[in-house]
Amino acid sequence: MRRLAIAIVLGLAAWPAAAAADKPAAEAKPVFPPIAPPVDSSKVDLAFGAFQRGYYLTAFDEATKRVEEKQDPVAMTLLGQLYAEGLGVPRDPAKAASWYGLAAQRGNRDAIFAYGMAKVTGSGVPKDETGGILLLNKAASMKVMAASYNLGILALRPVNGAPDFATALQRFREAADEGSADAEYSLGVLAKEGKGMPVDAKAAAGYFLAAAQDGNVDAMVETAIALYNGDGVPRDEKAAALWFRRAAEAGSPIGRNRLARLYASGQGVDKDPKMAGMWNLMAQAAGLRDPWLDDFMAGQSQAVRDAALKAAQDHGL
Template sequence: MKVLRSITMLSVMAMLAASAATAQISLTPPGAETPPPEPVKPAARPKAKPREVAKDAIRKPPAAAPKPAATPVPDQTVTPAPVPDDPHADYVYAAYQRGQYKTAFDLATKRVQEKGDPKAMTMLGELYANGLGVKLDYDKAIGWYRRASAAGDREGMFALAMLRLSGRGGPGGGEEAAKLLASAAKLGSAKASYNLALLYIDGQNLPQDFKRAAELLRVAADAGNPQAQYALATFYKEGTGVPKDVEKSVRLLQAAALADNVEAEVEYAIALYNGTGTPRNQAAAVALLRKAARQNNPIAQNRLAWALSSGQGAPVDRVAALKWHIVAKTAGKGDPMLDDAFADMSPEDRAKAEAAARKWLGAK
């Protein structure tokens, strides 16, 4: 029986290098930590290969009926907490959250002038960095972020690090960013700990140090950062920077999957399907694959096609299976063995699958 092979260090490094932080920085009110933005893109490793979960798909699952033991992972939608209608609320942040950017700018400016508030400085940097309520101006954004950083605001440090790593603000961005991330991490920023770990993994702006990277990933993972949970799961699976521990790896994958990390959903599905580090539950595995497939993950689409064609974890549905195979092929995840598996389909069923695939692709 061929099973899904597990995650590799190379695959996670390629994934981490491919996910750049180009979106606006999410600010937090005093004392809170928001879900992190996508990680910064350290300089790409020249030998990194495209991300691939496994070459072996779900080919010939065991003939015995599955014995579900794990609880299926439910869909969860994370919504930001509402801004409290309270006299003591941070009105600058509240205006920003409501999209009232000009009001946020005016209030932040007043706070800086009257109180020298570093969080208001970070807000001004945020508005200039993204052209919200004011004309986009990276130089002014960097200036405000620098003032906020000097005043000890971890969000300002993190935002400035992201801009410096993106090449803004002149030469030496990587070195300055590493120092800023280290300072923000010491102040409790999970986002900074995660991105600093990426720099240690990459080994260009900082010496490559997987042990130190693992320590930082653990801090961020414990704080609920799903990207860190996924990366640390890979470390535990491979024994990179930490003792090898498959069960810890799977628990981290489960946590990241619950937080809607798509890569973790696919990997946790693999673990559930094979019973690796967790009781086998093929029904839960297929449910996760289906969820990830609907989020346009081609690996999940390919694996779902195999599951639906074999009837392991879900009733056989060759029309749906061929649909997902076609969709995965369109995204570059071809599979000659699946081509052969569907060769005997009737023209009517093939037409249904192709129409379903076109509908899905047209709706993207």
């Protein structure tokens, strides 16, 4: 499935020209079958216990025993996941889809979702988007939040006409109600852009904050931007710096770049050229170059530049 972008305008008021990577903080991405406990792990406890500890061959053997003994759909789903991810066995989308299909026939909701995604993407089975969507709808009715989220993503694809924002909103809200940070983030994007609802900066900031608190890195960036610009929330440079730091530590190139700029300008944090240089190097390592920051660092002493490089190396560069 191609990744589906929702445009987000990034900008930091009163800053120099934005970095070259001023583009969407992230794309709304489909969620594939996650590595997560089966719905009823009690039926496959030894296999899943091994899976959790990374003993994938043991997990495979134990799940195979459960299938042979009881035709257990939970064990079938686990076997599908092992083949899908190539964990302990060679990656084999066809075998993964086969196990998902067998488990789906026996009513396992995780397998219904996974088999639906396989059909939508054509992974291991002939592509059948209509059939896959039917399975995703069934999984969504069984409270599989990733199914609801992916149905929202599919509704936004302008394949057979204009994006269906009403359906996307419904599905994202379903997934958000089940705890999906990705869905909370997507709702924030739609509220910010006024897609399917009036533009609502306050609602967008609320969705982004909820998603950020639930660990969505792109939402951390959006929360920081909203706080920096006072967009839907009171302007707070220090709080913005905290969220940019969280995003930076989580690996966000934009988070690293924006934190570097804050250190360069002394906004929300004490001005610190060494830290500006460190985070600029970390952003570059993640693929984002910023000529403004490069010029800023070029104006620093060699000692400061050396200290920035040492700090970046100590930080994992």
